[in-house]
Amino acid sequence: MIMRILGEGQYEIAEQxxxxxxxxxxxLQSAADAGDETEFASALSALLDAVRSLGTPLPDERITPSDLVLPDEDTTLRQVRELLSDDGLIPGR
Structure with a gap:
């Protein structure tokens, strides 16, 4: 799966x-549902850090469609609420 972090780049994530x-x-979904800004910021940071550490960065010159686009760490709770589906930011899993 190819995940993009807005403003940063793409990462290839193994199924495992x-x-x-x-x-x-x-x-992240729970923090957003509760409206807890502090917990939300922590959860978003943890998710993005995991994508960075578990994923393999794709070279900028490689043009590949992203399966999933994640917001950057500066995205507000209100903005992420608009992006969330019933399954969170990573749907269908």
């Missing part, structure tokens, strides 16, 4: 890491 990323996505 999706369970962990979905756990972090669930924490």
């Amino acid at each position: 890491h999706l369970t962990r990323l979905n756990q972090l996505d669930s924490a």
Whole structure:
């Protein structure tokens, strides 16, 4: 799966890491549902850090469609709420 972090780049994520990323996505969804800005910022940071550490960065010159686009760390709770589906930022898992 190819994930893009807005303003940063793309990462190739192996199937074996999706369970962990979905756990972090669930924490983000819970924080957003609760309207907890502090917990939301922490959960978003944890999700993006996991994508960076578990994924393999794709070279900028490689043009590949992203399967999923994640907001950057400066994205507000209100903005992310507009992006969230019932499944969180990582749908269908």
